[in-house]
Amino acid sequence: MEPERVRNPNIRDVARLAGVSYQTVSRVLNDSPRIKDSTRQRVLEVISEVGYRPNQAARALVTSRSRTIGVLAAQSAHYGPTTALYAIEVAAREAGYRLSITSTSSGDYASIRASLDYLMSQSIEALVVIAPQARVYDAIAELSIGVPFVTLESSGRDIGHSISVDQTSGARLAIRHLIELGHTEIVHIAGPQDWIEAESRMQGYLQEMTEAELRLRAPVLGDWTAHFGYYAGLELLRYQDFTAIFTANDHMALGLMHACRDSGLDVPGDISIVGFDDVPEAVHFSPPLTTVRQNFADIGRRAVSILMAELSGDGDADHAPIPADLVVRASTAPPRPGAIAGF
Known part of the structure; x- marks a missing residue:
């Protein structure tokens, strides 16, 4: 005999325990200004107590917002791109967004087009492009991207849509x-x-x-x-x-x-x-x-900050390159006299 499965709490459970309607709970979840502070606090306390997690897909249907940022990344196991991706995920989560990630195995137009089509099918609200090869950005420049986007590249070819370390x-x-x-x-x-x-x-x-x-x-x-x-x-x-x-x-x-x-x-x-x-x-x-x-943590935060500014209609996002820092350790020293053996 299988053990009885424990049902996850739903929005009606929260409403019943908080003594409000499920519509009120929905308004709290969507930050409606029409809710009294005392009611909002009571609902949030019940949500925390019962461990309720809103259904993101259902919320997207109601609000017409997916709260999703797409990430187009070139396939890479290198420290920089993977660390930047993690920083973006953390910053996006803190901003109340989740990521939809896809990678392109090559920099050709067809591959990038297919990757973007996939992300757009996820109803993304914004896009981050992490790709180290110049040909990927050449292809991106030819495409019409209908959502706010930012690229993590340092060429300076599109300063209004990029953020990078100098x-x-x-x-x-x-x-x-x-x-x-x-x-x-x-x-x-x-x-x-x-x-x-x-x-x-x-x-x-x-x-x-x-x-x-x-x-x-x-x-x-x-x-x-x-x-x-x-x-x-x-x-x-x-x-x-x-x-x-x-x-x-x-x-x-x-x-x-x-x-x-x-x-x-x-x-x-x-x-x-x-x-x-x-x-x-x-x-x-x-x-x-x-x-x-x-x-890389700053890159991730700044990339998400730029997207949030664009989504809110703020055109004053900071695209200035992030300074790099020299870390001096023990692998460098003044040259020893006569160190060049070939001369």
Whole structure:
């Protein structure tokens, strides 16, 4: 014999216990100004006591609002996009919204169109786009999006619909730190060529080196992985005509540190290394990694804040880029005299 299932409380249960009509409970749930404060408080207390959870689908039918934010994300397991997505979910929940998330496996027009059609079928009220490749935003620009939207990208192509950490300025902080330590021969291991953040960080490297009138080297194009950082490091260290390396993310910095150890070199005694992102593990690298920190929680809050402002008709949302911070740890130091073995 199956045990009797316990029924979840419904809106009529709340009304009966609060001594009001179920219409009054509905008005409380929908923040109606026509409800007296004492009645509102009594209903809210009963809701809390019995653990009542409103049926979101039913509420959407009554209010014509889904309280849903759509998220279009490129498939990625990287720290930045996944952390930003979590921050957006938290900020949306605090604002009384839930997320409907779909990912696009490629940046082609048909895939993005299909993903947007799916989100629109969920009656989303607003949209966040988290996609690292430039081609995704090129496709988005060609589509007519009928709800407020914000993109998390740093190219500056559509400032009125974007929010991001200032990637270029963050990279410049990293290079300036190395220059101030006395490094003049600095290599950059970049991210993939079609990633917006990789391009912005590369531009930061080139701009800061140019302003300091230091020798520019062609950046090494990587793929974000520690595996690439390791093998690129082994190749670069065969010549060792530099004293510092700026990697476009922390995972490539990790592989590079491994290559330095296998080559019998000390970090930072022989080579100083700076990463980007400040992944949680960076403080536990050996040595702890100097890196550029992005505040992904702030990105999520700001993205949702922009959407809430647009939904309420407020056109004064803040789209200014979020500053990056340099976190100095033990992987950087002044160059040792005679450290460049190739000269």
